[in-house]
Amino acid sequence: MAEKHFIRAINEALAxxxxxxxxVIILGEDIAAAGGSFKAxxxxxxxxxxxRVFDTPISEATIxxxxxxxxxxxxxxxxxxxxxxxxxxxxxxxxxxxxxxxxMFGAQRSVPMVLRTPHGGGLSAGPQHSQxxxxxxxxxxxxxxxxxxxxxxxxxxxxxxxDDPDPVIFVENKALYAKRVEMPEEWxxxxxxxxxxxxxxxxxxxVAYGAAVDWAEKAAEELARDGVGVEIVDLRSLQPWDxxxxxxxxxxxxxxxxxxxxxxxxxxxxxIAARMADVGFDELDGPIIRVGAPxxxxxxxxxxxxxxxxxxxxxxxxxxxxxx
Amino acid sequence: xxxxxxxxxxxxxxxIRASEEALQKLFADGRIPGFVHLSIGQEAxxxxxxxxxxxxxxxxxxHRGHGHTLAKGVELEPFFAEILGRETxxxxxxxxxxxxxxFSKGMLGANGIVGAGLPITTGSALALKLxxxxxxxxxxxxxxxxxxxxxxxxxxxxxxxxLPVMFVCENNGWSEFSPTSxxxxxxxxxLADAFGVEYRAVDGNRVSEVAATAETLVxxxxxxxxxxxxxxxxxxxxxxxxxxxxxxxxxxxxxSLPARDPLSLARAEMQVEGVPPDxxxxxxxxxxxxxxxxxxxxxxxxxxxxxxxxAGVYAGMGSK
Numbered sequence: 215m216a217e218k219h220f221i222r223a224i225n226e227a228l229a230x231x232x233x234x235x236x237x238v239i240i241l242g243e244d245i246a247a248a249g250g251s252f253k254a255x256x257x258x259x260x261x262x263x264x265x266r267v268f269d270t271p272i273s274e275a276t277i278x279x280x281x282x283x284x285x286x287x288x289x290x291x292x293x294x295x296x297x298x299x300x301x302x303x304x305x306x307x308x309x310x311x312x313x314x315x316x317x318m319f320g321a322q323r324s325v326p327m328v329l330r331t332p333h334g335g336g337l338s339a340g341p342q343h344s345q346x347x348x349x350x351x352x353x354x355x356x357x358x359x360x361x362x363x364x365x366x367x368x369x370x371x372x373x374x375x376x377d378d379p380d381p382v383i384f385v386e387n388k389a390l391y392a393k394r395v396e397m398p399e400e401w402x403x404x405x406x407x408x409x410x411x412x413x414x415x416x417x418x419x420x421v422a423y424g425a426a427v428d429w430a431e432k433a434a435e436e437l438a439r440d441g442v443g444v445e446i447v448d449l450r451s452l453q454p455w456d457x458x459x460x461x462x463x464x465x466x467x468x469x470x471x472x473x474x475x476x477x478x479x480x481x482x483x484x485x486i487a488a489r490m491a492d493v494g495f496d497e498l499d500g501p502i503i504r505v506g507a508p509x510x511x512x513x514x515x516x517x518x519x520x521x522x523x524x525x526x527x528x529x530x531x532x533x534x535x536x537x538x
Numbered sequence: 539x540x541x542x543x544x545x546x547x548x549x550x551x552x553x554i555r556a557s558e559e560a561l562q563k564l565f566a567d568g569r570i571p572g573f574v575h576l577s578i579g580q581e582a583x584x585x586x587x588x589x590x591x592x593x594x595x596x597x598x599x600x601h602r603g604h605g606h607t608l609a610k611g612v613e614l615e616p617f618f619a620e621i622l623g624r625e626t627x628x629x630x631x632x633x634x635x636x637x638x639x640x641f642s643k644g645m646l647g648a649n650g651i652v653g654a655g656l657p658i659t660t661g662s663a664l665a666l667k668l669x670x671x672x673x674x675x676x677x678x679x680x681x682x683x684x685x686x687x688x689x690x691x692x693x694x695x696x697x698x699x700x701l702p703v704m705f706v707c708e709n710n711g712w713s714e715f716s717p718t719s720x721x722x723x724x725x726x727x728x729l730a731d732a733f734g735v736e737y738r739a740v741d742g743n744r745v746s747e748v749a750a751t752a753e754t755l756v757x758x759x760x761x762x763x764x765x766x767x768x769x770x771x772x773x774x775x776x777x778x779x780x781x782x783x784x785x786x787x788x789x790x791x792x793x794s795l796p797a798r799d800p801l802s803l804a805r806a807e808m809q810v811e812g813v814p815p816d817x818x819x820x821x822x823x824x825x826x827x828x829x830x831x832x833x834x835x836x837x838x839x840x841x842x843x844x845x846x847x848x849a850g851v852y853a854g855m856g857s858k
Contacts, residue, residue, distance in 0.1 A: 239668070265668060268699075270695070271691070271694060271695060271698065273691040273694070273695060275657065275687070275688055275691060276656075276657045276660065276688060276691035276692055276695055278657070279654070279656070279657020279658050279660065279661060279688070279692075280657055280658075280660050280661035280664055280695070281661060282657070282658050282661055283598075283646070283657065283658035283659055283660060283661020283662040283663075283664070283665070283675075284661040284662065284664050284665040285661070286641075286646055286658065286661075286662060287596060287646075287661070287662040287665035287666060287675075288665060288669075289664075289665045289668070291661075306651055306654055307654070307657060307658075310650070310651050310654065311649075311651075311654060311658060315647070316850055316851070316852065316853050317632055317850040317851050318629060318632050318633045318637050318647075319628075319629045319632070319633060319637065319639045319641070319647060320627070320628065320629035320630030320631070320632050320633065320850065321630070321850045321853070322628075322629070322639060322640075322641045322642075323641050324852075324853030324854075355851050356851055356852065358852070358854075378854050379852075379853035379854045380852050380853050406855070407855060454855070
């Protein structure tokens with residue numbers, strides 16, 4: 215069977231969505247002629263032409279705003295923001311415009327746009343090219359947020375995001391771009407808002423998304439050697455998130471760890487922990503433990519970045535602590 | 539033909555004026571929640587530009603968007619119902635005065651963020667250009683928006699991509715409570731020149747002048763998509779918002795406003811061309827009845843249903 219790279223899955227999802235629906239257009243910095251900073255859009259200009267694939271000036275706010283306006287006028291724009299750190303420049307368009315249009319205008323129109331952007335560190339890219347800022351968007355009513363952990367989910371979630379009537383923030387972890395999987399016969403369909411149980415285990419639930427799912431897999435292997443069974447719930451969607459699947463897993467294991475690359479404080483893990491401490495209170499046999507980055511900007515020096523970034527060891531330690 | 543057009547524009551301006559005077563009174567009576575920004579004195583811009591537009595053309599607006607909305611053909615009753623926060627409003631009471639929108643008329647929304655209408659309209663212009671039917675997009679913004687980076691980004695992008703977007707600047711000299719002379723180191727004319735975008739300046743209180751210039755620009759844009767900038771010198775008669783005491787304006791400026799009133803200027807022109815005084819009396823009566831009826835109906839409409847609070851947050855499935 216053929217293998218697929220994560221970045222190739224993104225590329226195929228864009229191409230297939232553009233073939234399926236001529237209202238899909240893509241916009242971003244260096245995405246057309248150059249094929250994108252990470253080559254996610256390579257070949258699309260040649261295949262679909264310059265009326266569907268647009269190189270924009272370096273004007274992130276306007277790129278996002280143009281997508282909102284085109285979406286309100288019947289198109290389905292997919293925008294690439296080169297690094298997630300640059301979403302700060304799009305915030306008014308995403309938070310005050312795209313997120314609110316459907317509610318604020320009394321459901322006259324929705325904004326069927328996707329903002330694709332890579333997050334995550336490990337490249338010594340420094341404080342402004344490494345951040346994971348997805349919690350800001352998950353906190354904003356009207357936006358949806360997804361973050362795939364593997365090429366198959368990346369394809370399925372991107373197709374679902376483009377088909378969705380609402381604005382979707384599609385977060386890609388840079389460390390996963392080179393990840394490969396064996397391709398199934400065809401790409402499966404994936405629904406936004408549904409988690410995936412990535413591994414079964416009886417002793418503890420680890421909820422993760424994006425690159426942290428790989429850390430959880432590694433941690434589970436190590437813990438299995440000590441006879442500890444780890445169940446991994448790959449969230450896939452952060453807004454809406456699959457509370458039912460997390461609750462079901464917690465009801466089986468009675469222990470909960472939540473892991474993400476983003477800063478721990480006020481993050482996605484905090485929301486899940488708070489909900490499970492409420493609706494899952496009777497199921498809990500140990501403290502809910504979060505694994506997330508310390509409260510610091512991502513540092514540049516490789517030695518410091520290694521201190522800043524979480525990994526499988528942190529999940530192992532968290533699991534041992536909640537089982538204590 | 540010319541007289542008919544002048545009459546139609548005068549009626550449209552008076553309809554906006556009467557509607558905003560009704561809003562002014564409703565606000566003073568405590569019947570309108572939130573903020574209200576009136577465009578009294580600026581009606582000629584909205585009407586002059588809209589007189590050159592068709593339904594498929596899109597417009598978007600700013601805080602002071604009542605005139606732009608009504609000039610695009612939006613009906614009075616749902617307009618008032620929206621501003622009063624009623625379920626029968628244009629946006630079912632979810633938006634209010636700063637967010638009036640009617641997509642069935644190509645009105646993409648007023649906006650509470652200064653300058654935010656520009657990229658949305660630029661995107662709409664991209665869509666209209668791709669559709670290739672000769673439709674155009676218009677964004678109204680004040681001189682107060684000129685210092686926003688978005689203005690510069692959007693003029694640049696629309697010039698690069700030859701997008702059919704008309705940037706209509708209503709220059710009333712005031713950026714909220716500060717004179718624009720303290721906000722802007724250059725002028726829109728110079729910006730247009732820098733980006734190589736067609737630019738026209740008009741007396742924005744003379745509706746015939748606004749309409750004639752807009753007509754020329756719009757005709758060109760329909761034939762060959764390209765951006766254009768129309769700067770309209772106009773007058774903000776009321777405060778930045780209702781309740782603003784305008785301590786920052788001089789008495790002489792305020793006293794100079796009536797002579798620049800767009801309705802009086804249009805009437806004087808029309809009388810020279812032979813429109814009799816009776817016609818003005820008759821149209822004033824008709825519009826007063828129309829506005830009073832719309833307000834009365836809107837006031838009897840129910841507020842939104844409490845249980846529907848989260849229903850409109852997403853068009854697709856619900857969320858947490």
